[in-house]
Amino acid sequence: MVARITIDKQKFINNVKKVISDQPIMAVVKNDAYHFGLEFTVESFILAGINSFSTTSLHEAIRIRKMNKNVNIFLMNASVEFNTLKQYNIAMTLPSLKFYYEHIESIQGVKLHLELENLLHRSGLKDQYEMEEVIRHNNNLPQDKQAIIEGIWTHFGYADEFDGNEYEIEKNNWLTCLNYMMTLDYTFKFIHAQNSASFVRENGIFDHHTHARLGIILYGSRPYSTLAPSTTEQSFTVTANVIQVRSIKKGETCGYSFQFTAKEDCNIAVVDIGYGDGILRTRSKHDALIHNTRYPIRGLMMSHMFVEVDDTVNSGDLVTLYSNDIRIDEFTFKGVGANSEQISALNHHSLIKEIK
């Protein structure tokens, strides 16, 4: 009896195929592919028909190249390891005009995607005029001194927000910039902007774009709550086991620091999973699934949790914390934490990890 995380590979691949439905996708595989495991995920995405990948870490980008000679790899954070980028045929973002001029001497032959800063203000050129300046400056250099400017992109930080009009603003900023750049006599091989939320709320890829750059929806979680669960399906489960069931009298407490005080006599299942395995404290305010019934979690410790159960639950029973019936995104929408936050927290060293 050990707590485990189990990924159903075929279900994962089938879901990706369904989500992308033959549209060209650049898969975001940063942070060890949203913690699914980079090698497993890249291989699965390729089987599902994806051939472009992006990450924020050069180290991960190199691992992808070592797996596959032909896929497109885009580094979303700038690096100054220009020889490594060229050696492994990795394109990277151009994060600012300052970066361009600072490194102009050494950036020849490096593949660049011009980034529009937009509302996120995390990285990028300010506007289309800065982009035009880079293109013109680079074109005026001798051929063997030029960078290879092959892409243009932005990131939408508000696509999953419906309350304000920020998404419309960042979308307009981007489309205005792109339209301007398309009037220049210049061809971009890669044009990408949309994340999962933008991809679904726009019913697919914008015109003239070569890719949508998707993360969370490929991993089985909905980017916002009004989407039907069938939009994307969760292909992994996190399960644990009832070690024993103990009866607690009304008024008795259990867990460290009186985590739970019984209002009535009740049964408490002691389960072999805890925050040390990556179950967030906020998650423990909600339910666990035992025999298709939901039971309230009453306490969370490093290696254990308490679940209040009825007489049908016995030691040895399976307790599901996450599955397609009790999904990560359900708890995102209940305020437990972002989808990626819950997935990233899972401790793949203490949980047994199985891919079936």
Ligand SMILES: Cc1ncc(COP(=O)(O)O)c(C=O)c1O
């Ligand atoms: C630059 C960039 N593009 C795309 C994505 C994918 O976003 P999502 O997981 O919402 O699809 C991310 C994720 O954080 C990102 O940082």
